[in-house]
Amino acid sequence: MENCVFCKIMAGEIPSARVYEDGEIVIFRDIEPKAKIHLLCVPREHFALLSEADDARAALLGRTLQKIGALAPQLGLADGYRLIINQGENAGQSVHHLHIHILGGQTLEWE
Ligand code: AMP
Numbered sequence: 001m002e003n004c005v006f007c008k009i010m011a012g013e014i015p016s017a018r019v020y021e022d023g024e025i026v027i028f029r030d031i032e033p034k035a036k037i038h039l040l041c042v043p044r045e046h047f048a049l050l051s052e053a054d055d056a057r058a059a060l061l062g063r064t065l066q067k068i069g070a071l072a073p074q075l076g077l078a079d080g081y082r083l084i085i086n087q088g089e090n091a092g093q094s095v096h097h098l099h100i101h102i103l104g105g106q107t108l109e110w111e
Helices: 005-010 055-075
Strands: 018-021 025-029 037-043 081-084 100-104
Touching: 005 025, 005 037, 018 055, 025 055, 037 055, 055 081, 055 100
Parallel strands: none
Antiparallel strands: 018 025, 025 037, 037 100, 081 100
8 A cells, every 4th residue: 555654664665673474464663662562563454444354354353363372472472461453533543554552561551
């Protein structure tokens, strides 16, 4: 997708600190970390919102969650982590390519 920063990262046009990639997803470090470890897990397929998830994308997202669970120890997240998906204006979504924030490496506040 033209002008999508995450598509550009995945195409190698913008540098990123990748920690994992396969045919379906890429995981790289957030450029403005909100926790000691702040990763972004991005499906290679461009779509912006959960409401655009058809059955194939729903299956992709299921596999993606399973992979995050399996990868957590090697990503330094063995002690726990938080997943966040910002959707739309009220959540402050700034990149309109669906992505999962992975936060960890420390105790996370929840208030
Ligand atoms: P969201 O507000 O959920 O759309 O989050 C977008 C995230 O992408 C923010 O946390 C940004 O810091 C992050 N981000 C934007 N550009 C880059 C980039 N070039 N490399 C890594 N992370 C980025």
